Amino acid sequence: MDLLRFITCGSVDDGKSTLIGRLLYDSESVSLDVLAALEKRQASNGTVDLALLTDGLRAEREQGITIDVAYKYFTTPRRKFIITDAPGHVQYTRNMVTGASNADLAIVLVDARQGVIEQTRRHTLIAALLGIRHFVLAVNKMDLVGYDEAVFAKIATDYAELTNHFNLPAAVAIPLSALQGDNVVTHSTHLPWYTGPSLLEHLESVPGTLERSAEPRFQVQYVIRPQTAELPDYRGYAGQIQSGEYRRGDRVLVLPSGLESEIEALEVSQQEVEAAAAPQAVVIRLRDDVDVSRGDSIVPLGQQPTITRELEATLCWMSEQPLWPGRKLLVQHHSTLVKAAIPAILYKVNVQTFAKAAAESAQLNDIVRVRIKTALPLAVDTYQENRVSGSFILVDELSGDTVAAGLVEAANSEYFTAPVAPPVAFSI
Amino acid sequence: MSTPHFDYLDRLEAEAIHILREVAGQFERPALLFSGGKDSIVLTRLAEKAFRPGRFPFPLVHVDTGHNFPEVLDYRDELAARLGEKLIVRSVEETIKRQRLREPGGKYPSRNPLQTYTLLEVIEEFEFDACIGGARRDEEKARAKERIFSVRDEFGQWDPKRQRPELWNVYNGRIQKGENVRVFPISNWTELDVWRYIQRENIQLPDIYFGHERTCVVLPSGQLLGLSEHLQLDDDDEIVTRQVRFRTVGDSTCTAAVESDASTVEDIIQDLLLAKVSERGATRLDDNISEAGMEDRKRNGYF
Numbered sequence: 001m002d003l004l005r006f007i008t009c010g011s012v013d014d015g016k017s018t019l020i021g022r023l024l025y026d027s028e029s030v031s032l033d034v035l036a037a038l039e040k041r042q043a044s045n046g047t048v049d050l051a052l053l054t055d056g057l058r059a060e061r062e063q064g065i066t067i068d069v070a071y072k073y074f075t076t077p078r079r080k081f082i083i084t085d086a087p088g089h090v091q092y093t094r095n096m097v098t099g100a101s102n103a104d105l106a107i108v109l110v111d112a113r114q115g116v117i118e119q120t121r122r123h124t125l126i127a128a129l130l131g132i133r134h135f136v137l138a139v140n141k142m143d144l145v146g147y148d149e150a151v152f153a154k155i156a157t158d159y160a161e162l163t164n165h166f167n168l169p170a171a172v173a174i175p176l177s178a179l180q181g182d183n184v185v186t187h188s189t190h191l192p193w194y195t196g197p198s199l200l201e202h203l204e205s206v207p208g209t210l211e212r213s214a215e216p217r218f219q220v221q222y223v224i225r226p227q228t229a230e231l232p233d234y235r236g237y238a239g240q241i242q243s244g245e246y247r248r249g250d251r252v253l254v255l256p257s258g259l260e261s262e263i264e265a266l267e268v269s270q271q272e273v274e275a276a277a278a279p280q281a282v283v284i285r286l287r288d289d290v291d292v293s294r295g296d297s298i299v300p301l302g303q304q305p306t307i308t309r310e311l312e313a314t315l316c317w318m319s320e321q322p323l324w325p326g327r328k329l330l331v332q333h334h335s336t337l338v339k340a341a342i343p344a345i346l347y348k349v350n351v352q353t354f355a356k357a358a359a360e361s362a363q364l365n366d367i368v369r370v371r372i373k374t375a376l377p378l379a380v381d382t383y384q385e386n387r388v389s390g391s392f393i394l395v396d397e398l399s400g401d402t403v404a405a406g407l408v409e410a411a412n413s414e415y416f417t418a419p420v421a422p423p424v425a426f427s428i
Numbered sequence: 429m430s431t432p433h434f435d436y437l438d439r440l441e442a443e444a445i446h447i448l449r450e451v452a453g454q455f456e457r458p459a460l461l462f463s464g465g466k467d468s469i470v471l472t473r474l475a476e477k478a479f480r481p482g483r484f485p486f487p488l489v490h491v492d493t494g495h496n497f498p499e500v501l502d503y504r505d506e507l508a509a510r511l512g513e514k515l516i517v518r519s520v521e522e523t524i525k526r527q528r529l530r531e532p533g534g535k536y537p538s539r540n541p542l543q544t545y546t547l548l549e550v551i552e553e554f555e556f557d558a559c560i561g562g563a564r565r566d567e568e569k570a571r572a573k574e575r576i577f578s579v580r581d582e583f584g585q586w587d588p589k590r591q592r593p594e595l596w597n598v599y600n601g602r603i604q605k606g607e608n609v610r611v612f613p614i615s616n617w618t619e620l621d622v623w624r625y626i627q628r629e630n631i632q633l634p635d636i637y638f639g640h641e642r643t644c645v646v647l648p649s650g651q652l653l654g655l656s657e658h659l660q661l662d663d664d665d666e667i668v669t670r671q672v673r674f675r676t677v678g679d680s681t682c683t684a685a686v687e688s689d690a691s692t693v694e695d696i697i698q699d700l701l702l703a704k705v706s707e708r709g710a711t712r713l714d715d716n717i718s719e720a721g722m723e724d725r726k727r728n729g730y731f
Contacts, residue, residue: 003436034706068588070572071565073618080436082616098593221449224482231481238478240446240597269477279434281445281478294453318593334598335453391596400579400602402592 001075002208007084007099009127010109011119015140019109019178019199020072020085021050026185027200029074050178068092069099078204093122093365094318097405100127101391105134105206107199108159108171112145116158122351128168129314129367129407131387134206135163135171138199142191143177149193166354174199215303216244217278217381217389220296221335224283236267236283237292239335242388245277246284251301254292255379260301261288295336297379297389305379305389306411312346314383315368315394319403323362323370329403331374333392339375340394346370369409383407437625441474444613446597447576448478451558451611452485454601458558458611461547462488462515464500464507465677466633467562467614470622472511473631474613486560487514491546493539494521495658495679503634518550534660538682548584551608558601558609566618567706570723576615582606588723619675620700627693637696639673639689651684 008016024030072083086092086099100106106127110120124135137159145151156173163171174183175194182188185200197205224236250263266273267283276282284298292298299305317323323342331340348359349367362368383390394404434442448471451458460475462468475484488508492501508515520539523546524531532538551559565572575591577599592600601609614622626633644652645659646666653659655667658681672685673696690696 001435003439068573068591073566094593098595101595222452224479226482234481238449240442270480279439279442281442332598332600393595393598393600395600395602400604402600405595
C-alpha cells in the first residue's frame with residue numbers, strides 16, 4: 001500500500017480542523033474512547049466539535065484556533081494517509097511552511113461565503129514555492145450559501161485564474177461542507193449538480209509519493225568503523241539516498257574534496273545489494289581509502305551538483321528578530337553545518353502577487369531573495385531541480401533556533417574562485 | 429531502469445534510520461530510552477540497521493519504576509546481552525529515597541509521574557544531550573503536535589508554543605548547555621505500523637503481548653488490571669482469571685490488559701484491525717485524568 005502526505009491550508013476559521021475531523025470521523029478512523037472524550041465536550045447545541053480531534057493543545061482549545069502543526073494518520077482500503085494540519089493564522093505562517101515542506105498535495109480551503117481571499121493566495125503560493133504540485137480547492141461551508149452552484153463556480157473560476165497566473169497545475173475543485181459532511185467522504189444529495197469525486201475519493205486516486213527522476217544524491221551522515229578483530233579495516237559511509245539510484249561499481253566523486261573512487265559495496269539493512277534508490281537508508285563502502293566525513297556528498301562521476309561558497313536563495317524568515325544584511329548565521333544543509341553570512345537582501349516577495357519589492361530587512365514570515373556566502377563549499381542543486389539537495393535551514397548560532405527555511409535558486413560555480421580545499425570536518 | 433517501489437513500511441523505516449543517524453552525527457552523548465515495550469524494541473532493531481556492523485553510538489537507558497512486569501525485565505536483560513550493547517538502569521525507588529519524594533497512594537499507586545524525576549536525574553548524571561524515545565504521534569493529541577527533534581530546557585520542560593519549525597528532513601539539534609533534545613524516530617508510525625513491522629522483521633517480544641491466562645482485578649471502568657503485589661486490594665474487589673494480553677507495557681499498576689486469545693503477531697494484527705478503542709484508551713489509566721493530562725506531563729519533563 002502506498003502513502004500520501006497532504007497538508008490543509010487556508011485562512012483561520014475556514015474549517016480546516018473540522019474538515020480533518022470529518023475525514024477521520026466519516027472514514028471511521030476515530031476510536032470509540034476518543035469519540036467519548038469528544039462527546040463529553042460537545043457544544044450546547046449537542047453537536048460534536050470535530051476540530052477538537054486535531055487541536056490538541058490547551059491553548060488551542062482555549063482560543064479555538066490551531067497554533068501548531070498536528071499530524072494525523074488514517075488508512076482506507078486503498079491508501080495510507082499522513083495529514084498535516086497547519087495553522088491558518090497569519091501569525092503562524094512559519095508553521096504552515098513547516099507542514100508544506102513534507103507534503104505531496106495541498107488542500108486549499110475557501111469559505112464559500114468569502115471566496116478567494118488574501119490568505120488563499122498566500123498559502124497557495126507558499127505551497128507552490130515549496131514544490132507542491134497537486135492542489136485541491138475545497139470550497140467549504142456550502143451549506144451556508146444554500147448549496148448554490150453559481151457560488152461554487154465563481155470561486156472555482158477565481159481560483160483557476162490564480163493558478164493560471166502563477167503557472168501552477170490546475171486544482172481540482174470540490175464543493176463541500178465539513179460541518180455537515182457533504183462530499184467529504186460520501187457524496188451529498190445537497191449537491192446533485194456536482195458530479196465529480198468526493199474529497200476522499202480524490203485523495204485515494206491522485207498519484208502518491210513519487211521519487212522524481214533526479215540525479216543521484218547521497219550525503220554522509222555517520223561513518224561506521226567497528227575496529228574489531230573481525231573487521232579491523234571496515235569503513236562504511238552511512239546515509240540516506242536523497243534522490244536517484246546507486247549501484248555497486250559506480251564511479252563516484254566525494255564532494256567537496258573532489259576525490260574519485262568506486263562503490264565497492266552497497267548495504268541495506270546489513271545486506272549487500274547490487275542497487276539501492278531514494279529514499280533508502282544505506283551504507284556505502286568505497287574501493288579507495290579516501291578521506292570522507294559527515295556532511296560530504298558522494299555522487300556519480302559526471303552528475304555532480306554545483307560546488308559553491310556563494311549562492312542565491314529564497315528564504316522564509318521565521319524569527320521574530322528581523323534579518324538585516326551582514327548577519328552571520330549557520331547554514332544547515334542536511335548533514336552539513338557551515339558558517340555563513342548574508343551580505344545582501346536582493347528583494348522581498350509580495351506573497352499575494354509574487355511581485356518583487358525592495359527590502360532593507362526581512363521580518364517574521366517574510367519571503368525574501370538573498371545572497372549567501374558560506375565559510376566552506378557546499379554541494380547543492382537548485383530547489384527546482386532537487387527538493388533535497390536544494391533545501392537548507394538557517395540556524396542562529398547563539399540561540400540554536402531555526403530562523404529560516406532556505407531554497408537554493410541559483411548556485412553558480414563561477415562564483416567559486418578559490419581552489420577546493422581538502423575537506424574539513426565540521427561536525428554537528 | 430524503472431523506479432523500485434517502496435511501500436509505506438519501507439519509507440517509515442528509512443525515515444527512522446535517517447533520524448537515528450542524525451542523532452549519532454549531531455550529538456556528543458545520546459541515549460536510547462528503553463522500556464522493554466514494543467516501541468523501544470522496534471527502536472533497537474532500527475538502530476541495528478542504522479549502525480551495524482558498528483556498535484550503537486549510545487547506551488540503552490531504562491528508568492525502572494519498580495512496578496514493571498518481571499517478564500519485561502527478563503526480556504530487557506536478554507536483549508541487551510544479545511545486542512552486546514551497554515544497558516544503564518536507574519530506579520525510581522532510589523530517586524524516591526534520595527529526593528524524599530512522596531509515594532503515590534491510592535488503590536492503584538502509579539509511579540508514572542515519578543519517572544520524570546529519575547529520567548532528569550539520569551540525564552544529569554551522564555550529561556545526555558539527546559534522548560531517543562519510542563513515542564508516536566498517533567498515541568495522543570498532545571504528542572501529535574510534537575516535533576521529531578523536541579528541544580527541552582534544563583528542567584526537561586516542553587513548550588509547545590516555542591517549538592522550532594521542522595523543515596523537510598533537516599533536523600536541528602543545536603542546543604545550549606543544560607538543554608537536551610528528545611528525539612522520536614517513529615513519530616509517524618501508528619500502532620498498526622509497529623505490529624506490521626514486528627511481523628515483517630520477525631522481532632521477538634516479551635510473552636505478555638500474547639494471549640495468556642492471568643489473574644486480574646476488575647476495575648470500575650470494566651478494565652482488567654493484572655494482579656500484583658503493588659495493588660491495594662479491598663475485600664469486595666472482583667478477582668477473575670481471564671485470557672488476556674497487553675497492548676502496551678507500562679507499569680503493572682496503570683496498564684490494563686485486554687481480553688484476547690491472540691497467540692501470534694498475525695492474530696494481534698487481526699485484533700487491531702477490528703479494535704474500536706485506541707491503544708492508550710484501552711490500556712492506560714493515567715492519561716484520562718484531565719483533557720491535557722499528557723500535555724501537562726510533557727511540559728514537566730515527561731518523555
